[in-house]
Amino acid sequence: MSAFVEYIPGNSIFHRLNPITKILWTFSVMIVCFLTENPLAVLSVFIVNLVIAATGNIIRQMYPILRGLLVFCTILSLCQVFFIKEGTVVLYALPWFRLGPVTDRGIRLCVLISLRMLSTASTVPILLMTTPMSDIITAMTEKLRLPYKYSLMLTIALKFIPSFIDEMNQVMQAQMSRGYNSDTKNPFRKFLIIIPLAIPLLITSIQKSRLLAISMEVRGFGSGKRSCYKDCSMGNADYIAIIIMASFVLAGIAAALIT
């Protein structure tokens, strides 16, 4: 399975930060971007994101995501720009008929919205590409006191998605080799076609989960208090990063209060 956002192993500073720090980073980017009205400030946040991605050596993997976001932003801006009447008109969509006026305020606002979108939406893939899912989950259990059972459930669910898809393909091929036609454009028929594929899949996954449960029990799962192998304590780099982020957020709040 080629997941569209997948952990890419690396050893950059950002890779080594605590997952909690990185989660805080996504939130502080969001706060700063929505506090400030200045497109240049938001642009600099976006550039910082790109620098982080570059140092983490994931810029190539980020490229399709950024391209998608850019297309989305363009469409959004085109929809938005004609509805802002304030400011001076700089150009018309159809100059011959003086139709579809575009104002300078409109352009500024659309650029701001697009940049906000790019900066905030690009943080999540950066987080997921530089942090293994299991680390995020461990950090959530250890630091945010999420019950272990829930985080384990999440881990297992994530781990079983690829094997689930393999299984699905296998069932599909088995059915197809017996002449089952699963090729249709009609969404309703497609749904009906899925049923004979879903039942064997359901049965095998129940069997698998039963075996998984047994193999967890024999290793003492649920026998009481448990310890944690992964070290998810905060390092100096984490504290420095948090201080930097906090100062930016505070600066953003101060700037917003002044204007």
Next chain:
Amino acid sequence: MIEIHDLTFTYSGSGSPALENINLRVAGGEFVGISGPAGAGKTTLALCINGVIPHFMDGSFHGTVIVDGYDTASAGCKELACSVGSVFQDPESQIVFSTVEEEIAFGLENLNIPRKEMVSRIDESLKMVGISHLKRCSTSHLSGGQKQRVAIASAIALKPKVLILDEPTSELDPQGSMEVFKTLENLNSNHNITVVVIEQKIQLLSEFCQRLVIMDKGKIMMDGPVKSILSNREVLNFLGIDSFPVAKLMHLIRDKGLYDGEFPVNIDEAFDIISYILKPKILH
């Protein structure tokens, strides 16, 4: 190490017992193979030894199973996890985590073992099964044999006295099967772990085990040293266990009355016997 007395178990909803009057003693340090046709109750026996029956499965359970001094029916989950390690058939669905070290850590975390000790135990068990280089690997990219060795490592990290494996090689290629059995041999002879392995491949059992238990229809049909069991062709044929080429060849040689000594269990032994038979003829 393992003592089973008059064990009878019937799954709830089933009319006939899956195990009937099983009596089995396995001493510490033994390497025992269990074989038999499908539906013989081998897996059920394994589940009785590791305590999954009667703890997590419904059915009527009679008799006693004592492993490492613990009665499995009354011992807690924790004691059982520390005295019996289990490895199952499908390497895919017994591995929970995405990296090898996390997988091995799981059992240790469950038993609330402090982190420092955990690190050393993980390294030790990886070394014991010979996969230290895979410590940080992703579990999804391993071969079948490697996956099973990860499963073995995560079982022995809890320092069990007994290791029970339910058809650990049934989904592996010959090379992976060999890997697994060599690992078991090492654990058995160098680390004094009692190994009980359920296996269809008689050839592997004959090469590695000292003792063979043959089951059929919920009963133990034969129990003894590998050589004496393999020399009894009628019983093996009756049970539908296909004996391997060496045994077949030796049976033919015996039928001709050419040889009547100890039964060979591997190619080297068979070679010695055959050259012994041929020698006088070559000399003449």
